[in-house]
Amino acid sequence: MKAETFNREVIVGVDLGGTKILAGIFTPQLRFLQSSKLNTKSERGFDAVVQRIARCVLDALDAADLTPNQVCALGIGAPGAVNPRKGEVIFAPNLAWENAPLQKELERLLGIPVFVENDCNVSALGIYEVELQRKHQNILGIFIGTGIGGGIILDGKLFSGFNRTAGEIGHMVIDATGPKCRCGRSGCFEALASRTAIFRELALRVAEGEKTLLTELLQPGELITHLKSGDLRKALRLGDKLTERVIKKSAEYTGIAVANLANILGPEVVVLGGGVMDALENEMMPIIVEIAQKYAMPGVLKGVQIIASSLGDQAGINGAAVLGRQRTKEKLMNP
Amino acid sequence: MKAETFNREVIVGVDLGGTKILAGIFTPQLRFLQSSKLNTKSERGFDAVVQRIARCVLDALDAADLTPNQVCALGIGAPGAVNPRKGEVIFAPNLAWENAPLQKELERLLGIPVFVENDCNVSALGIYEVELQRKHQNILGIFIGTGIGGGIILDGKLFSGFNRTAGEIGHMVIDATGPKCRCGRSGCFEALASRTAIFRELALRVAEGEKTLLTELLQPGELITHLKSGDLRKALRLGDKLTERVIKKSAEYTGIAVANLANILGPEVVVLGGGVMDALENEMMPIIVEIAQKYAMPGVLKGVQIIASSLGDQAGINGAAVLGRQRTKEKLMNP
Numbered sequence: 001m002k003a004e005t006f007n008r009e010v011i012v013g014v015d016l017g018g019t020k021i022l023a024g025i026f027t028p029q030l031r032f033l034q035s036s037k038l039n040t041k042s043e044r045g046f047d048a049v050v051q052r053i054a055r056c057v058l059d060a061l062d063a064a065d066l067t068p069n070q071v072c073a074l075g076i077g078a079p080g081a082v083n084p085r086k087g088e089v090i091f092a093p094n095l096a097w098e099n100a101p102l103q104k105e106l107e108r109l110l111g112i113p114v115f116v117e118n119d120c121n122v123s124a125l126g127i128y129e130v131e132l133q134r135k136h137q138n139i140l141g142i143f144i145g146t147g148i149g150g151g152i153i154l155d156g157k158l159f160s161g162f163n164r165t166a167g168e169i170g171h172m173v174i175d176a177t178g179p180k181c182r183c184g185r186s187g188c189f190e191a192l193a194s195r196t197a198i199f200r201e202l203a204l205r206v207a208e209g210e211k212t213l214l215t216e217l218l219q220p221g222e223l224i225t226h227l228k229s230g231d232l233r234k235a236l237r238l239g240d241k242l243t244e245r246v247i248k249k250s251a252e253y254t255g256i257a258v259a260n261l262a263n264i265l266g267p268e269v270v271v272l273g274g275g276v277m278d279a280l281e282n283e284m285m286p287i288i289v290e291i292a293q294k295y296a297m298p299g300v301l302k303g304v305q306i307i308a309s310s311l312g313d314q315a316g317i318n319g320a321a322v323l324g325r326q327r328t329k330e331k332l333m334n335p
Numbered sequence: 336m337k338a339e340t341f342n343r344e345v346i347v348g349v350d351l352g353g354t355k356i357l358a359g360i361f362t363p364q365l366r367f368l369q370s371s372k373l374n375t376k377s378e379r380g381f382d383a384v385v386q387r388i389a390r391c392v393l394d395a396l397d398a399a400d401l402t403p404n405q406v407c408a409l410g411i412g413a414p415g416a417v418n419p420r421k422g423e424v425i426f427a428p429n430l431a432w433e434n435a436p437l438q439k440e441l442e443r444l445l446g447i448p449v450f451v452e453n454d455c456n457v458s459a460l461g462i463y464e465v466e467l468q469r470k471h472q473n474i475l476g477i478f479i480g481t482g483i484g485g486g487i488i489l490d491g492k493l494f495s496g497f498n499r500t501a502g503e504i505g506h507m508v509i510d511a512t513g514p515k516c517r518c519g520r521s522g523c524f525e526a527l528a529s530r531t532a533i534f535r536e537l538a539l540r541v542a543e544g545e546k547t548l549l550t551e552l553l554q555p556g557e558l559i560t561h562l563k564s565g566d567l568r569k570a571l572r573l574g575d576k577l578t579e580r581v582i583k584k585s586a587e588y589t590g591i592a593v594a595n596l597a598n599i600l601g602p603e604v605v606v607l608g609g610g611v612m613d614a615l616e617n618e619m620m621p622i623i624v625e626i627a628q629k630y631a632m633p634g635v636l637k638g639v640q641i642i643a644s645s646l647g648d649q650a651g652i653n654g655a656a657v658l659g660r661q662r663t664k665e666k667l668m669n670p
Contacts, residue, residue: 081632081633081634090634091633091634138496138497150599154489154494159489160601161473161600161601161602162473162601162602162603162638162639163601163634163635163636163637163638163639164601165598165601165632165634165635166599166600166601167599167601168598168599168601168632168635169598169599171598171630171632172595172598172599173509173510173591173594173595173630174508174509174511175508175510175511175512175522176509176510176513176522176588176591177510177512177513178511178512183632185629185630187510187511253511256508256511259508260507260508260595261599263500263503263504263506263507264485264501264502264503264504264507264596264599264600265496265501265599265600266495266496266497266498266499266500266501266502266503267496267497268497294520295506295508295520297416297500297503297506297518298416298426299416299425299426299498299500300498300500300503301498302498303497303498304497304498
């Protein structure tokens with residue numbers, strides 16, 4: 001009886017990615033209960049993806065012996081520019097979405113209040129609240145995966161700026177004469193240090209005839225760019241020189257980016273996350289911290305922590321649950 | 336009688352630079368009354384400079400037929416890292432100061448409450464309050480002179496971050512393989528677009544044998560690097576190709592910096608100021624705006640103004656007066 005009363009108030013956090021959907025069920029105190037995972041299959045289009053999100057949420061609820069009417073809020077982080085007020089995804093290149101009414105459609109399918117935010121903002125919120133337990137009020141989250149994004153917490157609140165686009169750190173130009181970025185510009189942080197950048201550089205070197213153990217990890221017909229971050233870790237641990245050089249370069253650029261952002265924003269904690277960091281934390285963090293300290297201005301990093309997130313790929317669902325809880329409270333206070 | 340009562344409440348704003356001191360007298364409504372100017376003569380050391388600041392303030396007061404006991408507060412912007420709580424200048428390379436007790440010494444000399452802040456923060460405050468009349472709440476000020484600095488206003492308040500160092504935009508690395516900066520790193524915004532960077536590039540080109548009208552503006556024995564921003568304007572208006580190319584490059588880098596900062600911070604207004612902008616606004620602004628729009632991510636600059644400050648070298652004293660007024664109010668409310 002007591003358990004049932006409690007369960008009337010669970011919160012759902014969804015991490016919508018270009019390749020997979022992750023849904024987590026949390027208590028109002030943000031204790032994790034259950035989760036579920038589905039491939040996104042973005043090629044099937046917006047309607048199909050929203051249905052898959054709903055299915056993933058129902059799967060997770062079912063695993064926790066719950067039904068949608070026991071959910072008080074659903075938060076979701078989407079990979080792109082988001083209008084949180086309208087609950088729309090304005091622009092998400094990985095999903096090929098433009099002005100997609102995610103909140104409206106998901107609310108229609110599930111009958112639950114839905115709150116949408118940018119995925120990196122959501123992850124930063126999760127790190128602030130769940131990982132760092134609100135002990136620090138100014139946090140910069142840097143998420144390095146296929147792309148690179150950022151989330152900024154100022155005075156304990158998500159900072160999103162005038163057009164709600166703040167934190168677009170992946171397209172900060174660091175090396176104006178550097179490699180082309182998928183955004184069309186040159187030398188963006190993302191074009192220098194994302195997984196995409198790392199594998200492009202490796203493929204280029206291999207094409208130029210350099211030797212690497214990575215080629216031995218390939219299945220017949222597979223390309224270097226088909227490998228995963230975990231394969232890089234394997235190659236590094238086997239002492240592969242090319243991988244070592246490319247990862248070092250990427251970590252150095254990340255260190256410069258951390259210094260640039262610390263110089264500009266003066267954060268108290270810089271947290272690095274995302275797939276690349278999850279796989280290569282031990283290899284990259286010492287270089288990132290060393291270069292950041294070298295490139296930051298005197299005094300900027302005094303007492304500042306530069307750490308890898310311990311939440312890993314759970315930052316997204318945790319943060320989405322925090323978002324759901326926070327926005328529900330705000331709605332109750334300003335109905 | 337009425338005038339005298341009014342004058343009991345003037346505010347002094349001081350702009351302390353590496354080469355000159357500017358002091359302005361303002362009414363509590365921030366109407367400008369009088370100003371005075373002195374060379375800094377920083378080579379004479381901290382004590383001498385503080386005495387010169389006091390003299391400059393007394394000169395301005397005298398010009399307005401006032402005495403120090405008619406001043407309710409003095410705000411001062413100093414070129415370096417500042418601890419506003421202690422009123423100390425932590426580090427000011429242009430003045431060769433370290434942990435300099437500016438507030439304490441100036442209060443001792445003048446018997447007026449003194450409030451110290453970083454000069455770029457102070458200028459941003461002046462632009463927010465006096466030039467833009469508090470109509471916009473998120474403002475990024477970029478000040479390009481001998482060096483480059485920034486000031487950030489968020490939600491109508493000066494944003495200075497965890498170590499009070501936020502806004503150190505001059506040492507954002509934009510071109511990692513670019514020219515050496517005076518800070519020891521390479522490719523900083525300041526090393527690419529400040530007056531120092533512009534004249535270094537011009538001197539380099541002339542040394543390589545390129546022709547420019549600038550050499551005709553030189554006195555016997557004078558070097559290119561001795562010229563002023565105004566001389567660049569003269570050369571540009573005479574159609575000097577080398578100057579045009581160098582200024583264009585510098586404006587392009589500034590445009591990239593504006594885009595980087597807009598991507599990160601999402602400001603509502605970006606205001607450019609400082610000596611280089613004052614002299615070359617017409618020549619540089621169209622290029623800066625064009626490149627910023629090209630480099631900013633979609634949606635980031637929607638409805639955002641990118642403008643040159645109309646306050647010119649008065650931004651510093653205006654902002655310092657705003658600082659004095661603001662901090663006095665805060666002190667009255669939280670004594």
